[in-house]
Amino acid sequence: MQRSILLGLLANTPSVVLNPAWSSEARSLFEAAQRLGMTVADQTAHQVSFCGVGRSIQVPGTALESIGSAFNLRTMAAVAALARGDTILEGNASMLARPVRDYLGFITELGGDVEDLSTSRNLRIRVRGSRRLGGTAHIDTRHSSQVLTSLLLVAPLAEDPVRINCSQGRGVGQGYVDLTVAMMRERGAWVESTESGFVVRPGMYRSGVHEIASDFTALSYLAGTVATAESGHVTIRDYIPSQLGPEREFLHVLRQLGIRTTHDPATHTLLIERVEPTSRHVEIDARNIPTVVPTLAAMAPFVEPRVTVHHAAHVNNHKCRRVDMMLEQLRHMGCSIAPTYTADGEVDGFGTPSGRQEPVGGVTAESHGDHRIFMSLATAALGARLSTAINGAEHLHASFPDYFTVLERVGADFDAARTPDGVLSPAR
Ligand SMILES: O=C(O)C1=C[C@@H](OP(=O)(O)O)[C@@H](O)[C@H](O)C1
Numbered sequence: 001m002q003r004s005i006l007l008g009l010l011a012n013t014p015s016v017v018l019n020p021a022w023s024s025e026a027r028s029l030f031e032a033a034q035r036l037g038m039t040v041a042d043q044t045a046h047q048v049s050f051c052g053v054g055r056s057i058q059v060p061g062t063a064l065e066s067i068g069s070a071f072n073l074r075t076m077a078a079v080a081a082l083a084r085g086d087t088i089l090e091g092n093a094s095m096l097a098r099p100v101r102d103y104l105g106f107i108t109e110l111g112g113d114v115e116d117l118s119t120s121r122n123l124r125i126r127v128r129g130s131r132r133l134g135g136t137a138h139i140d141t142r143h144s145s146q147v148l149t150s151l152l153l154v155a156p157l158a159e160d161p162v163r164i165n166c167s168q169g170r171g172v173g174q175g176y177v178d179l180t181v182a183m184m185r186e187r188g189a190w191v192e193s194t195e196s197g198f199v200v201r202p203g204m205y206r207s208g209v210h211e212i213a214s215d216f217t218a219l220s221y222l223a224g225t226v227a228t229a230e231s232g233h234v235t236i237r238d239y240i241p242s243q244l245g246p247e248r249e250f251l252h253v254l255r256q257l258g259i260r261t262t263h264d265p266a267t268h269t270l271l272i273e274r275v276e277p278t279s280r281h282v283e284i285d286a287r288n289i290p291t292v293v294p295t296l297a298a299m300a301p302f303v304e305p306r307v308t309v310h311h312a313a314h315v316n317n318h319k320c321r322r323v324d325m326m327l328e329q330l331r332h333m334g335c336s337i338a339p340t341y342t343a344d345g346e347v348d349g350f351g352t353p354s355g356r357q358e359p360v361g362g363v364t365a366e367s368h369g370d371h372r373i374f375m376s377l378a379t380a381a382l383g384a385r386l387s388t389a390i391n392g393a394e395h396l397h398a399s400f401p402d403y404f405t406v407l408e409r410v411g412a413d414f415d416a417a418r419t420p421d422g423v424l425s426p427a428r
């Protein structure tokens with residue numbers, strides 16, 4: 001959804017998004033795109049049409065706010081590099097701890113400028129745009145794929161070709177970069193991969209019609225209910241598979257763990273059910289599936305095989321230190337799950353010592369203001385013996401505003417007392 005909005009803004013002909021997915025982060029980007037010049041032609045629950053401005057990005061009079069969304073901040077910073085003037089972008093405190101402000105050097109390398117005006121409480125940067133962007137930019141892809149996606153999206157609108165050199169081949173989150181490139185090409189961009197990165201030729205984006213696929217990370221929490229329940233299956237209606245490699249990878253991992261997903265294209269359903277796992281010890285490479293690492297941590301104590309997750313260090317660069325926080329909170333709930341380390345002593349991932357456990361729960365768990373940690377902890381809480389309270393339900397809007405409704409529909413027993421703290425207290 002966020003890529004469709006950005007590509008719509010960067011085209012100067014109308015675009016249509018079918019089946020729009022309105023999380024608060026998508027909505028916030030949509031509003032920012034309008035302040036950068038995009039106009040909305042028509043909007044219903046089923047589709048939205050809008051017209052972008054191509055290279056003629058407007059300079060917004062006041063700061064563009066991205067709150068806790070690094071994707072929004074990074075991509076808007078790249079777009080602001082096309083404007084003739086200064087754009088201020090702001091983010092909350094969680095963004096100060098993430099690889100965000102020190103990783104926007106590509107804007108300067110291509111002819112714009114970036115100034116860090118952050119305080120100890122907020123991220124604040126000023127981007128000075130230039131319509132004469134072009135040249136070679138270096139991107140560090142070890143910690144996040146989003147910087148590369150941000151640069152790729154604006155690169156066709158530079159005056160001169162853009163050559164992108166990546167620090168470590170293509171780094172983490174490769175499937176997300178593949179989606180960026182696929183959507184750019186669908187809209188007429190010329191982008192080729194090279195040994196060290198990409199080359200993008202100047203051009204224009206043409207209009208496009210894009211249907212938003214189902215969100216496989218949201219789906220992971222439903223797979224989690226199947227993993228933690230004693231028995232039962234879940235059927236997803238109106239399931240639209242995405243073009244994302246990470247989705248395919250995640251469904252394969254689920255199958256290894258003993259959770260089979262069956263897509264029926266005729267009825268547009270996805271059946272999620274428990275089957276025999278494929279082995280007694282499942283080893284998972286997390287480089288390409290960052291968003292479901294917290295869900296996998298929550299599921300690991302409940303599945304039959306022993307689970308080891310490798311190469312998950314980058315997942316600590318998100319809204320909170322997601323690997324560290326999940327392990328801390330799962331252990332607090334009585335799960336046996338431990339971090340694994342690289343040779344340099346950095347957290348690499350985690351592992352369970354054996355198959356299915358019976359964690360006691362019965363505590364209050366903390367989601368650290370992170371929607372994905374909330375839903376992952378709720379997944380584990382549904383399998384625990386005693387009710388667990390979880391703080392932070394007020395952040396669900398970031399990706400899954402209907403989470404409680406869906407949870408109710410799959411038969412989960414919980415008390416979503418919407419207290420100011422947003423406590424969710426699943427029983428079974
Ligand atoms: O491009 C994208 O849409 C995303 C890229 C990934 O970011 P990182 O590479 O920073 O993990 C992923 O975690 C995020 O949820 C969405």
Ligand SMILES: C=C(OP(=O)(O)O)C(=O)O
Pocket residue numbers: 068069070071072291318319372
């Ligand atoms: C993609 C996410 O957000 P951000 O844009 O902040 O990385 C997320 O919360 O998983």
